[in-house]
Amino acid sequence: MWGLGCNAWRCTVDHLGGGQVFTWLCLPVQVQDIGLENEILPVPYSHNASKNRYLYVNEKLHKMPSGLWGALQTVSPFSRPIIHSIAKEILVKKGKEDDESIHSFVSRRLGKELADIAIDSLCRGVFAGDCRRLSVRSCFPPLYRAEQSRGSIVLGMLLGSGQDQAVRPGALAKRSQEESWAQWSLLRGMGSLPEGLADWLQQSGKAQLCSEAAVKEMHLSSSGWEIQTDGGTISADHVISALPADALASALPPALAPLSKQAQEISYVTVAVVNLEYQGAILPVEGFGHLIPSTENKGVLGVVYDSVPFPQHNSPKGVTTRLTVMMGGAWFQEVFGSPDTVSEESLLAVATQAVRAHLGAGYPPSWSKVALQKNCIPQYYLGHWKRVESMRRYVAEKNLPLSLVGSSYDGVSVNDVINSGRVAVEQLLGPTP
Numbered sequence: 001m002w003g004l005g006c007n008a009w010r011c012t013v014d015h016l017g018g019g020q021v022f023t024w025l026c027l028p029v030q031v032q033d034i035g036l037e038n039e040i041l042p043v044p045y046s047h048n049a050s051k052n053r054y055l056y057v058n059e060k061l062h063k064m065p066s067g068l069w070g071a072l073q074t075v076s077p078f079s080r081p082i083i084h085s086i087a088k089e090i091l092v093k094k095g096k097e098d099d100e101s102i103h104s105f106v107s108r109r110l111g112k113e114l115a116d117i118a119i120d121s122l123c124r125g126v127f128a129g130d131c132r133r134l135s136v137r138s139c140f141p142p143l144y145r146a147e148q149s150r151g152s153i154v155l156g157m158l159l160g161s162g163q164d165q166a167v168r169p170g171a172l173a174k175r176s177q178e179e180s181w182a183q184w185s186l187l188r189g190m191g192s193l194p195e196g197l198a199d200w201l202q203q204s205g206k207a208q209l210c211s212e213a214a215v216k217e218m219h220l221s222s223s224g225w226e227i228q229t230d231g232g233t234i235s236a237d238h239v240i241s242a243l244p245a246d247a248l249a250s251a252l253p254p255a256l257a258p259l260s261k262q263a264q265e266i267s268y269v270t271v272a273v274v275n276l277e278y279q280g281a282i283l284p285v286e287g288f289g290h291l292i293p294s295t296e297n298k299g300v301l302g303v304v305y306d307s308v309p310f311p312q313h314n315s316p317k318g319v320t321t322r323l324t325v326m327m328g329g330a331w332f333q334e335v336f337g338s339p340d341t342v343s344e345e346s347l348l349a350v351a352t353q354a355v356r357a358h359l360g361a362g363y364p365p366s367w368s369k370v371a372l373q374k375n376c377i378p379q380y381y382l383g384h385w386k387r388v389e390s391m392r393r394y395v396a397e398k399n400l401p402l403s404l405v406g407s408s409y410d411g412v413s414v415n416d417v418i419n420s421g422r423v424a425v426e427q428l429l430g431p432t433p
């Protein structure tokens with residue numbers, strides 16, 4: 001996934017403006033450890049790419065209200081000031097369910113309009129998913145916790161609602177706080193993170209890397225696991241599996257069928273990622289990009305304006321505008337048909353038409369690239385938390401030498417994934433120095 005050469009990938013520093021999260025601190029530490037700190041491209045909160053958020057609704061771009069002044073005004077496409085919903089939220093009674101869809105949770109607490117437009121779009125821009133099916137408890141734990149502990153999202157944000165465990169910030173994490181980074185990427189694209197990690201591991205002399213060696217089968221042995229891969233058999237006393245859950249399910253032995261069955265139940269969506277480059281400056285607005293609610297256009301999820309937050313990646317040959325159009329997700333099959341038969345030409349045509357309609361590009365792109373990311377983002381549907389808990393309980397009860405990490409379980413962002421690896425290692429070896 002990192003080999004895309006797509007620079008749209010970036011890491012955000014908070015979720016939903018819900019304050020600093022534990023995982024924020026992890027990635028800068030990791031980047032520093034592998035010697036990439038000089039390649040970081042930070043984007044501060046003051047940058048237009050962090051401040052300006054856009055939605056494409058009713059065939060127009062709308063700047064999302066921001067700050068106190070924005071919250072006090074009626075800003076299109078919303079029919080009343082956001083402050084109304086926020087003020088009323090404090091009085092809404094706590095939900096009784098142990099999980100709820102994100103749409104239902106937000107409709108109940110903040111109103112249907114915000115859920116239909118803002119939250120629908122946000123879930124497409126983070127999970128490429130449908131907020132009517134995604135679980136609030138698993139996708140946005142801080143929101144769920146805020147309601148549970150304070151009875152309100154607003155109070156939870158103001159008073160705190162029980163954070164994940166704290167981690168000591170390293171020098172780079174401290175710098176990111178001092179300099180108010182909202183998001184960041186890397187000079188040679190985010191692909192240099194796994195590449196740097198591989199180099200660092202190899203140079204350490206403590207790890208053996210087997211690449212291009214798909215895991216086929218895993219068998220329990222007296223001393224741990226025998227893992228059959230395309231590149232031969234590996235013995236291990238403990239496996240930290242970062243495979244997508246469905247791939248792990250296929251590799252596990254029949255004796256562990258209850259675990260495979262639950263892993264198999266985690267769904268994924270396919271996203272078409274279309275990178276476009278236009279000659280000249282074509283954007284009518286400055287921001288990170290725009291999102292599109294499913295009621296406006298099911299197939300096109302959003303457009304990232306890569307040139308705005310990361311001009312360092314722009315071509316040195318004259319002014320160009322680089323965009324990434326993301327399409328499909330939970331609506332892929334319905335709009336584009338089977339990912340196995342869809343053509344690159346048709347995806348490119350939909351993407352360029354969207355850029356023409358949404359951003360007014362009057363001429364075709366000078367360069368384009370279409371990548372179909374099959375089953376790339378796990379969908380945490382209702383009850384995901386229970387499934388993951390039950391899988392981990394099974395592993396513990398059977399005393400299996402296995403840790404489950406990666407985007408299938410505890411969060412889909414890069415930061416979440418790094419955090420999950422770190423937690424697994426600390427559970428095995430104790431706190432990292």
Ligand SMILES: Cc1cc2nc3c(=O)[nH]c(=O)nc-3n(C[C@H](O)[C@H](O)[C@H](O)COP(=O)(O)OP(=O)(O)OC[C@H]3O[C@@H](n4cnc5c(N)ncnc54)[C@H](O)[C@@H]3O)c2cc1C
Pocket residue numbers: 001002008009010011012213214215216242243244247271273326373376377405406407408412413414415417
């Ligand atoms: C379109 C898109 C945009 C994104 N944008 C952002 C963003 O802006 N910010 C952000 O934080 N995150 C973003 N992400 C999410 C980010 O890419 C993921 O968090 C991250 O890649 C998950 O890492 P992972 O290692 O868990 O899984 P993956 O990166 O999916 O890696 C799983 C690996 O397992 C390999 N594999 C599968 N089966 C086998 C097998 N049998 N044997 C061996 N290997 C196998 C796969 O080839 C793959 O390399 C985006 C994702 C997508 C799809």
Ligand SMILES: C=CC1=C(C)c2cc3[nH]c(cc4nc(cc5[nH]c(cc1n2)c(C)c5CCC(=O)O)C(CCC(=O)O)=C4C)c(C)c3C=C
Pocket residue numbers: 012014015016017052053054124125126127128271288289290291301302303304326327377412413414
């Ligand atoms: C439209 C398709 C997009 C996909 C698919 C996508 C994947 C993805 N994004 C995150 C994390 C975040 N993305 C955020 C904002 C955002 N995402 C897209 C596009 C896609 N990202 C756009 C155009 C925007 C900008 C809109 C904006 O509000 O600025 C955010 C910020 C949310 C916020 O604070 O408002 C996060 C976080 C992940 C982890 C991910 C794939 C798993």
